Amino acid sequence: MDDYKSPRISEELGSLSAGNAAERNPLSGGYVGTVLSAIDGVDVETLARGYGTPLFVFSERTIRAQARAMRTAFKSRYETTQFFWSFKTNGLNAVCQVFKSEGWGAEIVSKYEYDKARALGFDGREIIFNGPYKDDQAIETALREGAMIQIDNWDDMARVERTAEGLGGRHKVGIRVWFATSRGPTWSKFGFGLASGEALRAATHIARHPNLTLHTLHAHIGTYMLDPEAYRVATQSLLGLRDQIEADTSGRVACLNLGGGFPSRSLLHGMTGPADLHVPPIDRYAEAITSELNRLPKARRPILRLETGRHLIDEAGYLVTTVVSIKDAQAALMSDPSGLTALRIKELTLHGHPPKASYVLDAGINLLYTAAWFAISASPARNTDAMPEPARLVGDLCMEIDVIREEVQLPRLNLGDRLTLWPVGAYNLGQSMQFIHLRPAVVLLDLQGGVHVIRRQEELADMTGAEQMPAYLAGRGDD
Ligand SMILES: Cc1ncc(COP(=O)(O)O)c(C=O)c1O
Numbered sequence: 001m002d003d004y005k006s007p008r009i010s011e012e013l014g015s016l017s018a019g020n021a022a023e024r025n026p027l028s029g030g031y032v033g034t035v036l037s038a039i040d041g042v043d044v045e046t047l048a049r050g051y052g053t054p055l056f057v058f059s060e061r062t063i064r065a066q067a068r069a070m071r072t073a074f075k076s077r078y079e080t081t082q083f084f085w086s087f088k089t090n091g092l093n094a095v096c097q098v099f100k101s102e103g104w105g106a107e108i109v110s111k112y113e114y115d116k117a118r119a120l121g122f123d124g125r126e127i128i129f130n131g132p133y134k135d136d137q138a139i140e141t142a143l144r145e146g147a148m149i150q151i152d153n154w155d156d157m158a159r160v161e162r163t164a165e166g167l168g169g170r171h172k173v174g175i176r177v178w179f180a181t182s183r184g185p186t187w188s189k190f191g192f193g194l195a196s197g198e199a200l201r202a203a204t205h206i207a208r209h210p211n212l213t214l215h216t217l218h219a220h221i222g223t224y225m226l227d228p229e230a231y232r233v234a235t236q237s238l239l240g241l242r243d244q245i246e247a248d249t250s251g252r253v254a255c256l257n258l259g260g261g262f263p264s265r266s267l268l269h270g271m272t273g274p275a276d277l278h279v280p281p282i283d284r285y286a287e288a289i290t291s292e293l294n295r296l297p298k299a300r301r302p303i304l305r306l307e308t309g310r311h312l313i314d315e316a317g318y319l320v321t322t323v324v325s326i327k328d329a330q331a332a333l334m335s336d337p338s339g340l341t342a343l344r345i346k347e348l349t350l351h352g353h354p355p356k357a358s359y360v361l362d363a364g365i366n367l368l369y370t371a372a373w374f375a376i377s378a379s380p381a382r383n384t385d386a387m388p389e390p391a392r393l394v395g396d397l398c399m400e401i402d403v404i405r406e407e408v409q410l411p412r413l414n415l416g417d418r419l420t421l422w423p424v425g426a427y428n429l430g431q432s433m434q435f436i437h438l439r440p441a442v443v444l445l446d447l448q449g450g451v452h453v454i455r456r457q458e459e460l461a462d463m464t465g466a467e468q469m470p471a472y473l474a475g476r477g478d479d
Contacts, residue, residue: 317425364395
């Protein structure tokens with residue numbers, strides 16, 4: 001016994017603190033998942049009762065904190081950085097307004113988004129207009145109002161040229177460029193290819209045009225990019241193209257736009273947390289990009305633009321839901337032992353694991369488009385001493401694919417329990433649909449804990465208002 005040495009937590013834990021040991025062994029400390037009883041100090045149950053569920057909740061505090069941290073990360077390294085908010089990631093007026101008040105410009109990809117930005121008071125010169133197709137009218141408005149059109153392809157180029165010729169004068173434009181970074185997936189659907197020389201041809205084409213000036217080289221290399229070094233390669237690639245353009249045309253491109261793609265602290269299916277293990281801090285991305293730019297002599301340094309979505313908004317968004325049904329396979333088995341074997345065999349065959357409870361929530365993939373890729377976390381609103389058990393989270397749509405999480409560890413929940421899904425602030429609202437259900441209300445929690453409805457729950461008239469009944473169907477059948 002004298003030889004016995006008590007076990008100690010060693011560097012085997014890497015950079016994790018000893019407290020994180022519980023996260024590695026979910027059974028070590030009872031239920032270790034987060035209980036989320038309040039968001040920014042506002043009680044979840046009170047929100048659910050006051051506004052109904054499902055309910056999207058956005059934290060202004062988180063939005064501003066993310067925006068400011070990103071600004072500091074880049075501005076402290078590279079003063080001439082300009083920031084644009086990606087409307088498609090979350091186009092709610094109140095959300096866009098928060099970014100506007102933080103000094104962000106608007107990045108949009110359609111006339112609808114353009115009009116939205118203008119109605120919110122963004123000046124044309126504060127708008128970047130992306131996308132593979134922009135119609136003639138949208139292009140004309142954008143050029144007239146000084147927005148930065150980033151040209152995507154030769155047909156887009158032809159429409160921009162035609163409109164610029166019609167308007168006369170000189171208009172600043174950008175081109176989107178694609179290339180492989182070898183540090184993540186290659187997005188080749190958008191823009192002019194770099195390796196093929198197409199991007200250089202597009203650039204020299206613009207340089208020769210009497211009504212266009214090439215202002216920006218743009219790349220948006222992907223989304224949820226986990227390797228900051230991909231941005232170093234992207235920066236080098238655009239700088240290399242800029243040198244080639246300068247050599248060929250003797251004009252220098254003023255601005256590099258490195259797009260968005262910075263990850264939020266969500267996890268993809270199959271990743272085991274915590275998020276810090278997978279998601280680098282924004283400073284590492286800022287360092288990768290700006291260290292390349294800062295290598296240049298001061299006079300040659302371009303303006304840096306970023307058009308960010310997910311990183312800024314995902315963690316600010318929550319979806320409060322209610323457990324509306326519990327499909328408890330174990331309980332069913334206990335009450336019907338004869339069914340036990342049949343059910344177990346079926347579940348084992350289909351899923352490769354023993355039966356587990358399915359919690360049916362009042363929100364499904366109609367509201368959670370990103371659940372297909374991301375392991376959205378689910379937190380009960382009340383404390384419980386119960387041990388975590390594997391469970392499945394499904395929505396209430398009449399579709400077999402309406403599964404939010406195939407397996408989560410949750411303490412046993414009761415009917416009516418609130419379960420908050422997070423992070424869900426990026427892309428889910430814009431891509432949500434009125435399939436089977438109308439869409440729920442959205443509230444914003446202000447910095448003082450005030451709750452504001454920023455989109456009311458939809459009503460039948462919102463859906464049917466745009467519909468029209470042909471007269472022959474509207475008439476009485478016996479007329
Ligand atoms: C051209 C462009 N810019 C910016 C963004 C924003 O990307 P993210 O949300 O990954 O920051 C997107 C999103 O797909 C995009 O297509």
